[in-house]
Amino acid sequence: MTSVLDTPHLVAGENDGGEIELRSDTFTLPTPAMLEAAANAPLGDDVYGEDPTVAKLERLAANLLGKAAGCLMPSGTMANLAALLAHCPRGGKAIVGHESDLYVYEAGGASMCGGIVYEPLANLPDGTISLEDIAEACTVDRTDPQIAPPALVSLETPQNRCGGLPLQLDYLAEVAQLTRSHGVALHLDGARIFNASVALGITPAEIAFYADTVQICLSKGLCAPIGSVLVGDRAIIAQARRMRKMLGGGMRQAGMIAACGIIALTEMTGRLAEDHEKAARLARGLARLPGVRLNPGPPITNMVFFRVRDERYTTRSFIAAARRRGVRVEELGHGRIRAVTHAGVSTDAVDRAIGVFADLLAPTGR
Secondary structure, eight states: OOOGGGSOOOOTTBOTTOOEEOSOGGGOOOOHHHHHHHHHOOOOOGGGTOOHHHHHHHHHHHHHHTOSEEEEESOHHHHHHHHHHHHOOTTOEEEEETTOHHHHSSTTHHHHHHOOEEEEEOBOTTSOBOHHHHHHHHOOOTTOTTSOOEEEEEEESSBGGGTSBOOOHHHHHHHHHHHHHTTOEEEEEETTHHHHHHHHTSOHHHHHTTOSEEEEESSSTTOOSSOEEEEEOHHHHHHHHHHHHHTTOOOSSTHHHHHHHHHIIIIIGGGHHHHHHHHHHHHHHHHTSTTEEESSOSOSSSEEEEEEOOTTOOHHHHHHHHHHTTEEOEEOSTTOEEEEOOTTOOHHHHHHHHHHHHHHHSTTOO
């Protein structure tokens, strides 16, 4: 009988169909070390709090982020939602960026499940929200029964739809000071916080320091097959764990998942700089092509955003043409294409992708 460990490891991004997968770093596959760890992980019932591998992962994540406790979640969406439900009463207000993943891509879960009011504020090009806008949203008469009281501000770093840009520490410090002066919690969607850490040359704990809760994703650039961890103080994580159960996220022998997450946090964070270098290489190649404009500019993390101005193509038809040539990219933001480098995309694959784009945009290309 053949074991999964005996199966050759496919590289997500350069699969057996010959395609180069640049749509997202969510296409990464678990490494052989992860599969081996999952197969050999000590297990228990995590809903009872008795899975030792889950407990080890949660301690590891909390320590890396400088927090007291952590809770394994099936997804970043559930981790963000559990955080909002733990911080916000029904009828309370969550202040979010209008370009944030939490607001755009998470199905309005806080309103549906928690009766929470989203107040979307404009993200500036660098991914921040102006301090003036946050202050205005937080400054309300809490004795007025007509007003939804603000309970939480959520930020995202790196800010995906703003070019994968990491937020600067001085900005996080100012937002934290502002929210605390209003008695409002600060949540950080740090799905790719280790990319931000590498890009800024600081530890993830330095980034997380300013937030009450932080969500980190294990299944993007870190290559785990599933899972996110929410970290914070013990009281808020206990409440979030209850929210996880309510949302159907209580898992039993989840140590198989956690074992992959431990490898992700101990062995995969150090290689993210390679993804950033490959993104920069891709951006340099794209910038030389006619009709291509980087938007917002050269990448800082592992995401390259660009627009194509060529009368032969719409954004969608260019994406389709690239796919026919074996390169997968996707639109993210009206008329803007995103390409994401990750462990499954080699430097050679980046160069081949540039070649495909060059052929498509050549005077006789299509």
